[in-house]
Amino acid sequence: MKQMKYTNTYLFILAFVVMALFGCKKFLDRPPLTEVTDETAWTSEDNLRLYANKFYPAFFTGYGLGFNTEGAAMMDYQFSDDVFLMGNQGNFTRSVPNGGSIWEMDTIRSVNIMLDRMETRMKDLLEEDAYNHWTGIARFFRGLEYTRLVTKFGDVPYYDYVPSDINLDDLYKPRTPRNEVMDAVYNDLKFALENVRASDGDQFVNKYVVAGFTSRAALYEGTWQKYYYNNNERARKFLELAQEAANIVISSGKYDIVTDFRSLFASNNLGGNKDVVFYRNYDAAAGITHSVASYNNLSESLAFGPTTDLIKSFICVDGNTWQTSGEDDANDFTLSKIITTRDSRLEASFYDKPTPKNRAAFWYITKFIPRSVITSVAAGATPPNEFTSSKNETDYPVFRYAEALLNWIEAKAELSTIGGAAITQADINLSVNKIRDRPLAKEAEDKGVKPTAHLDINNLPNDPEKDPSVPALLWEIRRERRMELAFEHSRFEDLKRWGKVAYMDTDNSKDLTSGGWVNFSSELPPTELKAGISVIDMAGNTIVYNGSNGALLKGFLEQPIQMADYHT
Amino acid sequence: MFDLYERRTQNMIIPGQDLPETFGAGAPKGNYGNLKTRGWEIAFDFNHRFAGGLGINLMANLSDAVTDITKSADWNMPYEDRALDNTFTTGKRYGDIYGYVTDRLYQQEDFVYDANGNFVQETIVWQGTAKRTNKLAGNNPVYQTQFEDGNQILLISPGDVKFVDVNGDGYITSGKGTFGDPGDRVVIGNSLPRYEYGFRIGLDYKSFDFSVMGQGVGKRHIWGAGQLAIPGFHVKDGAMPQTFAGDFWKEDRTDAFYPRAWNLNGANSGFVMVPQTRYLLNMSYFRIKNITLGYNVSPKLLNNIKLKQARVYVSFENFITFDKLRGLPIDPEAISGQSMLADNYNLGRTGTSNPTFKIASVGVNVSL
Structure with missing residues (x-):
């Protein structure tokens, strides 16, 4: 009996030692076999x-993903002097964000x-x-x-x-x-x-x-x-x-500039495109689609559009500003007319007739959708499935050769003001004029759109609206950038780095609180004339519709300020 | 039968203390949590057959428990600095909801108007933030500028909720959201069920049998989520319960229960629709889960068709519910977001997961 008791004790101690040596920790602490962990990766x-x-979607957002347009072209860049919102304009950030997506x-x-x-x-x-x-x-x-x-x-x-x-x-x-x-x-x-x-x-x-x-x-x-x-x-x-x-x-x-402007934003495959340094590929088969093109489909209504300020900044075909241009009717802002007197990027960025589908400006942005879709929707068809909802498959050029050229010439021009080499006509030809020589789409040529004359360093445009603190050449380089990158990532950031956020002060410029040029009696159905609608004419006077002065409503659309949605 | 118990949970894995964003990731979880649950249960069972042949079977139970968080990641912080809104805060009762105490809705006579009938405005400065707001009538009115945006959009107006200034500082605020400075918020409810009860009564007399089963929860509150629970949740949703649509404040309906129409744009809390006593959902209920009436066909008849036994019955499930949800289409028994189909079903919106079915059935049990 005593023997037995000892045996039991030994067995117990042995079992304890075995467990202590081989048990518990290793046994319970097992890495998952189906996942990669920090230990195995x-x-x-x-x-x-x-x-x-995993870093790609954050830095090369492109058109975003699905209905998520955070950081996406056009949809997430609604705060600048390019964009006119229906109702109240946006606010600057007034307190340091504590958390959220930027901190x-x-x-x-x-x-x-x-x-x-x-x-x-x-x-x-x-x-x-x-x-x-x-x-x-x-x-x-x-x-x-x-x-x-x-x-x-x-x-x-x-x-x-x-x-x-x-x-x-x-x-x-x-x-x-x-x-x-x-x-x-x-x-x-x-x-x-x-x-x-x-x-x-x-x-x-x-x-x-x-x-x-x-x-x-x-x-x-x-x-x-x-x-x-x-x-x-x-x-x-x-x-x-x-x-x-x-x-x-x-x-x-x-890299080179060989693709017409609109095709850069409306192609299903930018792979191998010489204009594109890097692009985000969208492919429905892989479940990677976006919704930005749907907001360009002429069927979806939109509450933001171009400011008058942006429209006025487009250079004329002869290379001059609209006030000084020798083009016929350069001061006519009627959409069907202006597309032939301005830089081709204006025609490529907007639908060629005013439409209330853009509720803010009546100028409908079509920069990010194929021309064929707009043609068929304008003819009364519904947009193809692929251009509705979040089913868009068009690729986005997250870095274009044109931006490299513009960054290069701007850096060089800035350097020339602080002791760097002076800008030569050859530099301009390599950059700005290279971009202006971009081929035009056949559809645009048929409408009478022409390439813009070269920028001549010895004969810079005389812009009466020029900010006196900016040298004339830099002013034109910045203008080129604005036309090229409208509704994309850069405008607000540009204003900040130039120290020119004051350009967004709506108290200083009426052009920030009005949209596209609209002639209600000749361009829109009479039903669009509603109480409270107003436009600003060329002289800067506001004309409010009073029920009988419809024929006078010709000017940059200015909406009555409306109650904005409450956003949390 | 009566049980009284105390259960202690030690070293539960819960989120650690919040770290600054510079860490670049959520705080690692750790064994920080201790819970203490105290509760009791009573169960009762009674069988009797009366001389006349009536048999009775009664079963009932009642239980209650509360859980306190005895230790959490913030255990070594001073008591007054611990956050009220964390799920796990040392010293907090598990499930407690902090919110404001609702007084009533503002009416037009609460404001000051100028000669044209427009609101007179006044700048209110509270803790260094100045906001222009509608002037309130009376001496020393309590301003609620905390809920305003200062842009004249979120602006306290007639029909908005008026809160009670619990701490008496003259403003409605959330303070620091800590035990030490809760502002005007107090515990307004607890999301865990209290006083859960159930019973079954069975009667049989001769060939007939009858039973009723019911259950309920004596006390439970939640701040709901989604369009069925939050008035003004999202205009884009289109539909809303008639309870909201027929009883919100308008100039010609000043005695409404719900405040003036507002769009929270998909948020469960915002402007004056923040957790508060008046719009907290009272999820207590009593439900008759089942009523069954049966009849055993007499063996004599069955012998003729060579059957041993046959019982005909009618049964109703979930037909009668008593709740305090003011007619909102919410099943008080369902847990928000819980579904057999998915986790966080329908984004956890209250009343939108699988409902309990009402079933009426008629049947025959046959033994050969």
Whole structure:
């Protein structure tokens, strides 16, 4: 009996020791077999590629995804002097956002994790050039993200490592001065420019994509330094980077201006297009579709349109402003007329008749939809399924060669004012005039649209509306940018970096609170004449419809201010 | 039978304390949570057959429990700095809803008008934020500029909700949202059911049998979600319950229950439609789950057609419900967002998940 008792005790101790050695921890702590975890992911270049893929939708949003148009062309850029909203105009951000989508550092953390894991676990796994390429990709995204944060907040806390969740002092550290952050961004982008591969497959970031976006970011910072901090030394540093980066795209010889304007935004396949440095591909089969084209389909009604200010800024076919142009009827803003007297991009951006489908301006934006769809909808057909709802499949050119040219010439022109080489006619020919030589669509030519005359550096247009503080050449380069990138990502950001947000002051310009030119009696059915409708004539006088003066309602559409929706 | 119990849950995995955005990810979860549940249960069973042949079977139960959060991620913060609105806050009762105490709706006579009948406006400064708002009549009126946007769009006007200034500081505010500074918010309800009860009565007499089963919840409140629960949830939804549509404030319906028409643009809380006593949904209910009447066909008759046993019955399920939802088409028994089809079904909107079915059935049970 006693023997038995001891045996039991030994057995018990043995069992305990066995469990203590082999039990519990390892047994319960099992990594999932069907998912990749931090422990198992950092093993191959393919996994790095997969990891980096998640940054693409945020930085190359294009037309957004499905009905989500956050960051999408046209739909998320409704706040600038280009866009007239029905009802109240938008407000500037008046308090520092605490949370929400702009104060967000998830991407920074993700990128820092990628860099940290590569350095600690993958140094021996990858060839040196692959290692440098992916380091470059990660630093490229970190540079872009910090540029975004800096453009929104100025000073932001800078982390080039993964902060710990228990080191609260580090997490609550004070904001890093803007210049320090941007120097780090400069180094990141420089590194990416030097190390990212020239080709990494279609739809993957390569050296030219890095160069394009670097020119955008550096131009932003360079002009900001020049106009806000009046720090010409730093301005030069970034403008030179912008110029250098844009020049990488230009001198590669891979890109050209060969596609008519509208087709750039309305193609189902931008792959291989020489005008496009990088594009977002939409494909219904893969479930990746968007809804922006549906807002251009002439059937969907829209509560925002062009401001009179934008319309007036389009250059005339002879290269002069509308006030000074020698074109016949250059001061006639009737849509059917103006499309033949203005730069071809005006015709490509709008439907050629006023329509109340654009409730704000009556000029319907059609920049982001194929011409064939507009033709058939105008003839009374319903839009094809593919151009309704969130079923759009058109690709978006997230970086166009034209922008590289515009960034290059602007950086160069800015540099010339702070000691850089002067701009020559050859520079203009390479950039602005190259864009003006863009082929026209057959449909546009049939309407009588002509290419715009070249910009001549010795004979710049004399714009009576020119801001006196801006040199004439720069003024024209900015105008070119405005026509080229209307309703896309850049206008509001441009005004900020130029220190010209005052252009959006509706107290200073009536052109900001009116839309397209409309002649109610000849261009619209009589039912559109409703009480309260008003227009502004060329002399700046408001004409309100009073029930009987319909024939006088000829001018830039000015809506009565209406109660805006309550947005939470 | 009576049970009294206390259950302690230790080291539950719950979200950690909020970290600043610079961390770049949500706070890691950890074993921070301790809960203490105290409750009791009574069950009752009674069988009797009377001399006349009437048999009776009675069963009933009643239970209640409350759960307190004894420890959460914020356990080492001072009590007065702990946030009211977190699901897990040390010292909070689990499920407690903090909200404002509704006084009534503002009426036209609460405001000051100029000679033309327009509102007189006044600038109210509260904690450094100046907002221009409609002037209220009377001495020392309590302003609610916290709910306004200062753009004259969200503007307290006749028909909007007037709250009680609980802390008496002269303004309606949410304070810091902490135990130490809850502003004018107090606990207005708890989303967990209290006093759950159920019973069954069975009677049989000769060949007939009859039973009724019912259940209910004595006390439960929620701040609903979606178009069926929140007045003015979203104009684009098109339809709304008649309860809202027929009883919102208008100039010619000043005694309405709901405030003036407003569009929250798809939010469950906004402007003056914030969690508050008046529009909190009272989810207590009593429901007759089942009524059955049966009749056993006499064996003599059955013998003729060679059957052992046959019972004919009529049964009604979920036919009668008593609730306090003012006619809103919401099933008080269903949990928002819970469905056999999907998690967070219909975005968790109240009253839009699978309803309990009303079933009337007639049947025959036959044994050969």
